[in-house]
Amino acid sequence: MRMPMTPRRMPQPRPTHLPFWWTDIHRSPSLNLRLGLCLCFIAGAANAGGFLAIGQYTSHVTGMVSSIADHLVLGQLTLVLASLAALGAFVAGAMTTSLMVNxxxxxxxxSAYARPLLLEAGLLLVFGVFGASLQAWPWAQASLFTPLTVLLLCYLMGLQNAVITKISHAxxxxxxxxxxxxDIGIELGKLVYPNRSPIPGxxxxxxxxxxxxxxxxxxxxLGGLMGALGFKYWGYATTLPLxxxxxxxxxGPLLHDLRHGHWAPDAQTEWQASELLRPDPPPHTDTAPSEDRGR
Structure with a gap:
């Protein structure tokens, strides 16, 4: 027998012009674009800054796969394993977002979409602090910091890209x-196409x-310019604005869940949420023949 319960009131939308609500669970095309622009800026800065820090771009998955093929042909198995690890880190980041959001x-x-970005902020801060602390030991930076940074930034790029992909439905x-x-090239081709008659197609x-x-x-x-200039003149402190x-x-979403005690709901809360989504059963109709029928 199911116990009666009071349904939890569904969250209401918040003002979308406030940046701290741009990761809210309630979405719209304009809100997706605003968040996408911010994340594009962050990705460009992290890529450019990461290149100046370790000499490698970390979101170029196409290049990673191509380098695996090249290194295999050249017999450079160590570099093959390094590229596979970077590719695996990107995939692991996307998997983490999927798990957290679902x-x-x-x-x-x-805070379904805010939690992966909170993790990204924490790991980006670790990257900045770790890199700044190892600048005094070049040997440690070459042997330890560079491989770990490649994996960390690849993980962050996969994490972030999966967030906006799930939000905007790819x-x-x-x-x-x-x-x-x-896509820009495709739309520009449509723009200059000579439509000579107003036909339906x-x-x-x-x-x-x-x-x-x-x-x-x-x-x-713009993010790439900011990241490159920042790492050139201020070093790892550039991660702080990001x-x-x-x-x-x-x-916004994180503080809302904390304020209402929804930071880490237990299994009972999940069961209650699933009960709220359960459709009402269809009305029961007795199709069996009545005892009086036919008399």
Whole structure:
């Protein structure tokens, strides 16, 4: 026998013009774009800064797979294993986001999309502190810091890219621009296509999609400029503004769940949430023949 319970009130949307609610569970296309622009900026800064720090880009999965093939042909098994580890770290980051988001959504938490970004902020801070502390020991930086940093940044890029992918249903990507530039080229081709007559099947450009992808590429470029200049002049302290931006983006949903005691719901809470989603049973209709029928 099921115990009666009081359904937990579903969270209401918050003002989307406030940046600390941009990772809320309630989504809209404009909100997805705002969050995507911020994450593109962070990814560009982390990529450019990581290249200056360790001499390698960490979100270029296509290059990782290509390097695996190249190193296999050249017989460089050590580099093959290194590329496989970097690729595995990217996949592990995406898996982590999927696990965290699905776990949170099952429990109706507002911070479902904020939690992976909070983890990213913490690990990005670890990268900055660890790198700054090892600058006095070049031997440790070459033998220990560089391999760990490659794995850490690849993990962060997979983590972040999976967040916006799940939020936007794969319409927005933030850690690489190959697909974005491809879509820009497709829409520009539609824009210049010579429609000579107003026929029903005429080619039409999706100006909203074109504008969105242009903005995302621009945000990635600006982030790369900021990251490169920051690491050139201020070193690992450049990670602090990126961490601050991530914390700003996740503050609203996280504080909401903490304030209402929903930070780590137990199995009973998950069962209650599933009961709220259970559809009502269909009305019972007795189709058996009545004893009086036919008399």
């Amino acid at each position: 776990w949170s959504r099952r429990r109706h938490l507002r 319409e927005i990507r933030t850690t690489h621009v190959t697909g974005l530039v491809t 005429r080619v039409r450009v999706n100006r909203v999609k074109l504008r969105m992808h242009l903005l995302l590429v621009t945000a990635f470029l 961490v601050a931006l991530l914390l700003l983006l996740v503050a």
